[in-house]
Amino acid sequence: MEEAHDAPPGVEAYDVPAAREAYDALPGAEAHSAPAAGKAHSVSGAGEAHAAPPAVEAYDAPAAGEAHAAPLAAEAYVAPRVRGAGVAVGYVGSRPPTYAAEPTALPVAEPDGLDVAVPDTVLDGAAYGACTLRAVSIRGDSARYRGEPRRDALLTARFGAGDQALVLVAMATGARATPGAHRAAGEVCQWIAEAVGRSHARLAEDIRAARRGDLKSGLHRLTDRSLGRLRAGAAEQGVDPEQYTATLRCLLLPADPDCRVRVFFGVGAGGLFRLREGEWQDIEPGVAETPGHPLVGFGSPPPEPPDGDRLTMDLGITVPPNPYAPAPEPPREPFRFRASVAQPGDTLLMCTAGLADPLRGEPELCAHLARRWSDPAPPGLAAFLADAQVRVKGYADDRTAAAVWEA
Numbered sequence: 001m002e003e004a005h006d007a008p009p010g011v012e013a014y015d016v017p018a019a020r021e022a023y024d025a026l027p028g029a030e031a032h033s034a035p036a037a038g039k040a041h042s043v044s045g046a047g048e049a050h051a052a053p054p055a056v057e058a059y060d061a062p063a064a065g066e067a068h069a070a071p072l073a074a075e076a077y078v079a080p081r082v083r084g085a086g087v088a089v090g091y092v093g094s095r096p097p098t099y100a101a102e103p104t105a106l107p108v109a110e111p112d113g114l115d116v117a118v119p120d121t122v123l124d125g126a127a128y129g130a131c132t133l134r135a136v137s138i139r140g141d142s143a144r145y146r147g148e149p150r151r152d153a154l155l156t157a158r159f160g161a162g163d164q165a166l167v168l169v170a171m172a173t174g175a176r177a178t179p180g181a182h183r184a185a186g187e188v189c190q191w192i193a194e195a196v197g198r199s200h201a202r203l204a205e206d207i208r209a210a211r212r213g214d215l216k217s218g219l220h221r222l223t224d225r226s227l228g229r230l231r232a233g234a235a236e237q238g239v240d241p242e243q244y245t246a247t248l249r250c251l252l253l254p255a256d257p258d259c260r261v262r263v264f265f266g267v268g269a270g271g272l273f274r275l276r277e278g279e280w281q282d283i284e285p286g287v288a289e290t291p292g293h294p295l296v297g298f299g300s301p302p303p304e305p306p307d308g309d310r311l312t313m314d315l316g317i318t319v320p321p322n323p324y325a326p327a328p329e330p331p332r333e334p335f336r337f338r339a340s341v342a343q344p345g346d347t348l349l350m351c352t353a354g355l356a357d358p359l360r361g362e363p364e365l366c367a368h369l370a371r372r373w374s375d376p377a378p379p380g381l382a383a384f385l386a387d388a389q390v391r392v393k394g395y396a397d398d399r400t401a402a403a404v405w406e407a
Contacts, residue, residue, distance in 0.1 A: 089102070089386070089390070090386075091391040092365050093364055093365075093393050096393065097392070098141075098393070098396075099145045100144070100145065101391065102144075103139065104144050104145050104147075105145065107148055107149040108147065116183050118153070120150065121136070121137065121139065121385070122136065123136050124136070125381050128158070128165065128255040129163075129254065129259070130342075130406055131253055132378040133156070133169065133253065134384040134405075135156055135400075135403075136400070136401055137152045137153065137398070137399070138385075138388065138389050138398065139152075140397040140398040141391065141396040142397065149181075149182040150182060150398050151181045151182050151398055152172070152185060152352055153172045153173075153174075153182065153185035153189045154169075154171050154189070155168075155169075155170045155190065155193050156170075156402075157170075157196075158255075159197045160201065160204065163256040164201070164204055164255070165255035166204045166207075166253070167253040167255060168197075168250060168253075169250065169251040169402040170192050171189065171270075171351075171352055171400045171402065172188050172189050172248045173352045173354070174246045175242065179243075180237075180244060184246045185246045187233070188227065188230055195225065199218070199222070203219075203252065206218070207252065207254050207339075208256060210261065210339075215263060216337045219263075223248060227246075227248065227267065230244060230245055230246065231244075231245070246268070247267060247269055247353075248266045249264070249266035249267075249268070249270045249272075249351075251348075251402055251404070252264075253404065260341050260342045260343075261339055262341075262342050262348055262404065263338075264285070264336070264337070265337045266335075267335055268333050269353040269356070270351060270352045270356050271352075271356025271359060272284045272338065272348075272349070273356075275346065275347040275348075275369075275370060276345070277345070278370055279370070280369075280370060282360070284336070285336045285338040343406065346405075346406045347373050348404040349404075350402045350403075351402070352398065352401075354395070354398045355400070355401050357395055358392040358395040361392075362392045362395075368387075369387060369390075373403065373405075376405070378405040384403070
């Protein structure tokens with residue numbers, strides 16, 4: 001049974017639920033119980049006695065012995081109970097990380113560049129078909145301390161409707177210690193999303209029909225075009241293409257509940273893991289070697305005659321480089337692709353290097369996340385954020401992760 005209590009002047013009467021405090025002390029003052037200053041009331045069931053503060057009268061603090069004046073027209077304030085409030089960000093390993101656990105410095109903003117400003121943390125989620133998605137991108141401890149922007153970018157999008165819809169998760173990491181790294185990461189995520197969105201109907205059909213070859217070649221083209229736009233943008237800005245570039249990792253999830261094919265593709269460092277029966281599996285696709293032999297006319301030596309004679313002799317003389325030939329481009333990161341069939345109870349994790357590296361290098365983090373994410377019920381957004389930012393000493397980069405729970 002809840003009781004009605006007298007409210008302070010100018011405030012309507014209110015009921016206090018069982019097992020909760022009536023109100024917290026006013027800002028800047030310690031909490032005291034003042035039986036003589038007003039009418040005492042207690043929380044129904046089990047609580048402490050509190051007094052309704054008078055409008056402008058001084059009251060004596062029983063412990064301190066000093067008089068405090070209640071602010072004019074002060075209203076009673078009931079502090080909401082926030083789950084997890086006051087819980088520090090955890091860490092695993094033998095020693096705590098060097099940097100603080102919470103953001104310290106904001107990145108420098110330009111008045112004419114606020115459209116590319118990025119927040120410290122991005123959190124998203126959805127549920128389609130047989131899977132539930134959680135995604136997060138967090139600025140690293142080092143960037144938080146130095147006031148640098150988050151170099152990781154995250155984009156989630158749904159194209160189409162109903163069972164024909166296709167969900168895309170794209171994440172990218174800009175080059176380290178380069179200006180505009182966060183812009184490059186954001187642009188490549190946007191461009192790959194635009195390309196996938198225009199082709200989503202065909203892609204969804206190929207996924208349902210398990211046309212692996214068509215998917216791999218088509219997604220490879222879309223990825224190359226998106227990264228090519230980054231290189232073209234670097235040339236327009238007059239910067240080194242290696243400074244205005246980004247890794248790219250994507251996940252395609254069909255909304256059809258009868259289709260459990262999950263498609264990963266991308267370029268650059270990061271990780272793809274699967275949690276099955278409480279054990280992590282590193283399923284990052286390896287770099288496939290080019291099949292077949294070199295073709296004549298594309299850099300291979302000409303075939304020798306059957307008798308082994310050669311028309312010319314190799315004297316070992318170094319040929320000077322052609323001054324008019326264009327400079328060779330640096331080797332590009334290989335394209336990675338994997339299409340796999342999920343099983344009920346699986347948890348698929350795609351992440352940037354900021355989380356992949358500690359997962360591969362710190363067994364305690366693997367064990368911690370395995371315990372947290374083995375439950376068939378997916379965590380809420382707040383719980384997923386707390387899990388994703390568990391810290392490890394020596395790893396202070398941005399973290400971006402997308403996890404998919406299979407029902």
